[in-house]
Amino acid sequence: MKFNTKTIHGGQQHDPAYGSVMPPIYQTSTYAQSTPGGHKGYEYSRTHNPTRSALENALASIENGSHGLAFGSGLAAIDAVLKLLEPGDEVVSTNDLYGGSYRLFTSIYKNFGIKFHFIGMENAEKIEDYINENTKLIWVETPTNPVMNIIDIKTTANIAKRKNVLLAVDNTFATPYLQQPLDLGADIVMHSATKYIGGHSDLVMGALVVKDQDLAKRLYFIQNASGAVCGPQDSFLALRGIKTLHIRMQRHCENGKAVAEYLANHPKIEKVYWPGFESHPNHNIAKSQMNDFGGMVSFVTKGNNYNEAIKIVENMKIFTLAESLGGVESLAGHPASMTHASIPKEEREKTGVVDALIRLSVGIEDEADLIADLKQAIG
Ligand SMILES: *Cc1c(COP(=O)(O)O)cnc(C)c1O
Numbered sequence: 001m002k003f004n005t006k007t008i009h010g011g012q013q014h015d016p017a018y019g020s021v022m023p024p025i026y027q028t029s030t031y032a033q034s035t036p037g038g039h040k041g042y043e044y045s046r047t048h049n050p051t052r053s054a055l056e057n058a059l060a061s062i063e064n065g066s067h068g069l070a071f072g073s074g075l076a077a078i079d080a081v082l083k084l085l086e087p088g089d090e091v092v093s094t095n096d097l098y099g100g101s102y103r104l105f106t107s108i109y110k111n112f113g114i115k116f117h118f119i120g121m122e123n124a125e126k127i128e129d130y131i132n133e134n135t136k137l138i139w140v141e142t143p144t145n146p147v148m149n150i151i152d153i154k155t156t157a158n159i160a161k162r163k164n165v166l167l168a169v170d171n172t173f174a175t176p177y178l179q180q181p182l183d184l185g186a187d188i189v190m191h192s193a194t195k196y197i198g199g200h201s202d203l204v205m206g207a208l209v210v211k212d213q214d215l216a217k218r219l220y221f222i223q224n225a226s227g228a229v230c231g232p233q234d235s236f237l238a239l240r241g242i243k244t245l246h247i248r249m250q251r252h253c254e255n256g257k258a259v260a261e262y263l264a265n266h267p268k269i270e271k272v273y274w275p276g277f278e279s280h281p282n283h284n285i286a287k288s289q290m291n292d293f294g295g296m297v298s299f300v301t302k303g304n305n306y307n308e309a310i311k312i313v314e315n316m317k318i319f320t321l322a323e324s325l326g327g328v329e330s331l332a333g334h335p336a337s338m339t340h341a342s343i344p345k346e347e348r349e350k351t352g353v354v355d356a357l358i359r360l361s362v363g364i365e366d367e368a369d370l371i372a373d374l375k376q377a378i379g
Pocket residue numbers: 073074075076098100101141145170172173191192193194195204205206
């Protein structure tokens with residue numbers, strides 16, 4: 001089955017009770033048993049819920065995995081992966097990681113005796129230098145947030161295999177429409193399904209997909225034992241989101257390209273971050289591992305003036321100033337005062353998060369309206 005068909009049918013069956021085409025929202029915590037243990041595969045909704053199962057099967061299908069797991073948030077999904085580890089284990093990760101992942105690693109798991117190495121991964125070969133006999137996990141995000149660094153998944157996967165280390169890829173920005181990390185050799189794919197998977201800014205959810213039976217078993221155990229699952233209503237919404245993922249992503253990519261090119265030619269703009277430009281340092285890797293370049297675009301205005309950047313995001317009318325990304329509507333964010341405000345200025349500037357950096361999640365509105373909005377806001 002091709003991807004555009006998988007989003008609609010992959011892992012799905014009509015509901016066995018009445019043939020409903022969409023799975024019902026099984027809003028129940030428990031299931032009747034005819035005799036102790038005499039149930040139809042469902043006992044308690046932390047462990048399993050049919051609506052969540054339908055979503056988990058769809059997730060496995062679109063990521064070319066064998067098992068999907070849905071969680072109450074992206075961070076809950078990451079948390080489940082880290083629970084595979086033990087005190088003394090080490091993790092190698094990127095130095096421009098999503099802020100919430102960084103906080104989880106350094107403010108929670110560090111206290112449990114896990115050691116993290118945050119390194120530049122633009123040259124994936126370098127990752128090997130940080131792997132020792134305690135290393136159990138490589139955690140990669142590509143493209144990264146908000147400066148769109150690209151990490152070579154295949155090269156990283158080869159190192160992980162050689163060293164017998166798990167490779168997890170946060171695929172939130174790219175989605176399986178653009179990149180399928182399991183096919184490139186990763187062991188675990190993670191999503192903040194809050195973003196493109198849900199796609200309508202109406203839920204918070206996380207997901208994991210794996211292809212190894214034993215790893216799936218260990219993660220299902222953690223999912224049930226720790227209990228950070230999502231509810232049936234949200235499962236239904238995410239499943240509905242997946243059905244249009246391919247057409248939404250196609251438009252996100254078209255509009256993203258138009259916006260990136262408009263900004264690159266704007267006299268007031270100093271720099272535009274978008275992996276589709278040939279000048280992007282890892283453009284060739286992006287071209288080889290992604291089907292297109294996505295709808296996330298960041299830019300810096302000339303002079304790098306903090307107040308001017310604030311003015312621009314305030315002036316926008318179609319782009320809404322808000323955290324998050326990946327919904328049908330265009331959003332703008334100012335990382336220095338929003339997502340990255342807690343990071344000291346010198347620290348954040350090292351990873352490109354300067355005062356005038358603005359991040360856009362380009363939505364699926366009409367391209368001309370989006371360009372006109374940027375034009376009036378930037379002046
Ligand atoms: C939002 C996000 C997360 C965290 O997901 P939540 O659903 O907010 O918990 C993790 N990684 C990336 C890249 C994200 O954008």
